[in-house]
Each structure stands twice: as C-alpha cells, then as structure tokens.
Amino acid sequence: xxxxxxxxxxxxxxxxxxxxxxxxxxxxxxxxxxxxxxxxxxxxxxxxxxxxxxxxxxxxxxxxx
Numbered sequence: 001x002x003x004x005x006x007x008x009x010x011x012x013x014x015x016x017x018x019x020x021x022x023x024x025x026x027x028x029x030x031x032x033x034x035x036x037x038x039x040x041x042x043x044x045x046x047x048x049x050x051x052x053x054x055x056x057x058x059x060x061x062x063x064x065x
Contacts, residue, residue: 002010015024046054 012024015027019027049057
C-alpha cells in the first residue's frame with residue numbers, strides 16, 4: 001500500500017506532466033476553494049451509462065495506455 005506521501009508525490013508529478021508550475025499552483029488553489037464532494041461526483045459519473053458502455057469506454061482507455 002502506498003503512503004500518503006507517495007500518493008501526494010505521484011499526484012504532483014501527474015499534475016506537472018500536464019501543467020506548468022503556476023498552473024499546478026492555480027489548480028490546487030481552485031480545488032481547495034471549491035466545496036467539491038468527490039464521493040457525490042463519482043456516484044453520478046456513470047449515472048446515464050449502461051454497464052456495456054462503461055466496459056467499452058474502459059477497454060478503449062486501456063488500449064490507449
């Protein structure tokens with residue numbers, strides 16, 4: 001199991017692979033400012049999709065990785 005420190009480090013590395021330093025800082029500020037409920041977001045993420053559609057998207061995503 002990864003430690004919290006490892007997860008934070010990998011998260012920052014993922015952000016830095018797509019954003020420059022200033023954008024990473026802005027992203028963190030935006031996330032901290034919002035009342036974002038990840039659990040609620042995830043619960044509704046696939047609300048209008050069938051299991052077959054979800055599986056198809058997962059398979060396509062896996063192929064591209």
